[in-house]
Amino acid sequence: MEFIQINHSCYYFNGPVNVGYVNEGEHGLLIDTGIDKQVMKKIIRKLEELSLPITHLFITHAHADHYGGANYLQASKRVYTIAPAVEESILQNPILEPIYLSQGNRPLDEMRNKFLEAPPVRVDLVVTEGVIELGQFNLELIPLPGHSINQLGVKVKRILYAADSYFSAEQLNKHRIPYIIDADATLATLEKLLSMDVDGSIPGHGIYEENPDQTLITNYDHHVAIIESMYEILSMYESGCSFETFMSEMCRRWEVKLQSVSVWALYRTAINSYLLKGIEDKRINVEIRDFSLYFTPIAEA
Numbered sequence: 001m002e003f004i005q006i007n008h009s010c011y012y013f014n015g016p017v018n019v020g021y022v023n024e025g026e027h028g029l030l031i032d033t034g035i036d037k038q039v040m041k042k043i044i045r046k047l048e049e050l051s052l053p054i055t056h057l058f059i060t061h062a063h064a065d066h067y068g069g070a071n072y073l074q075a076s077k078r079v080y081t082i083a084p085a086v087e088e089s090i091l092q093n094p095i096l097e098p099i100y101l102s103q104g105n106r107p108l109d110e111m112r113n114k115f116l117e118a119p120p121v122r123v124d125l126v127v128t129e130g131v132i133e134l135g136q137f138n139l140e141l142i143p144l145p146g147h148s149i150n151q152l153g154v155k156v157k158r159i160l161y162a163a164d165s166y167f168s169a170e171q172l173n174k175h176r177i178p179y180i181i182d183a184d185a186t187l188a189t190l191e192k193l194l195s196m197d198v199d200g201s202i203p204g205h206g207i208y209e210e211n212p213d214q215t216l217i218t219n220y221d222h223h224v225a226i227i228e229s230m231y232e233i234l235s236m237y238e239s240g241c242s243f244e245t246f247m248s249e250m251c252r253r254w255e256v257k258l259q260s261v262s263v264w265a266l267y268r269t270a271i272n273s274y275l276l277k278g279i280e281d282k283r284i285n286v287e288i289r290d291f292s293l294y295f296t297p298i299a300e301a
């Protein structure tokens with residue numbers, strides 16, 4: 001994992017999941033932790049080598065790949081831990097993620113893997129949007145919902161740590177249908193990011209860019225293409241199609257690979273996000289037929 005300096009105070013560890021770091025004198029803030037103890041150990045060792053402090057931890061959203069190292073960090077260092085409202089309840093009760101991905105059921109054992117559930121995290125301060133002074137830090141917390149319910153980005157020293165509000169083009173290409181829970185919020189967040197005045201931005205998966213506009217537009221267009229494919233597929237089913245049929249068609253169209261039940265559950269949520277948008281936009285009708293949900297395109301007036 002490469003440790004990259006952005007400006008006098010801001011850095012990041014570039015890995016499968018990026019971890020931000022901000023230094024102000026005696027204080028050092030980590031933004032997310034990476035997926036597990038092993039990643040956290042490497043980060044702690046690197047910062048200690050450089051005599052850089054770790055005093056604070058901010059977790060952008062409660063996905064295990066972003067907070068999985070937090071429990072180990074809290075056991076090894078005194079870190080004041082900050083997290084967004086709602087996300088915080090999952091951090092303290094991590095079984096909630098496999099539960100919600102199982103539609104509320106007690107999750108199968110295979111759903112309780114390190115990608116979906118990590119050791120619990122103590123949260124010292126629950127935050128919402130706005131500017132907060134914390135130790136020597138002045139942080140602007142920016143709501144970036146869409147990928148999770150209450151994800152917050154951190155703007156500090158004109159650099160935006162953007163969490164999973166957008167992905168690199170490589171990530172989009174790899175996942176085909178990126179994980180989101182709300183398509184409208186995802187698009188609104190991308191519009192907000194396009195209008196932000198920052199010196200640069202770093203996503204949770206990808207690289208730091210001084211001008212991320214092209215990447216943001218690529219993300220926006222990618223979601224629009226998924227939405228268009230949804231209407232194309234539904235137009236083949238004038239009398240409606242079940243969720244299962246719709247999901248199969250979408251996965252075939254986007255050449256998604258579903259290697260496990262947990263990956264299937266993530267895609268089910270992502271794909272449902274676009275259907276919800278269609279229903280709220282009054283372009284899709286949902287009804288219960290033959291004990292299943294059926295989705296029918298509404299003819300445009």
Ligand SMILES: [Zn+2]
Pocket residue numbers: 061063066147164
């Ligand atoms: Zn995430």
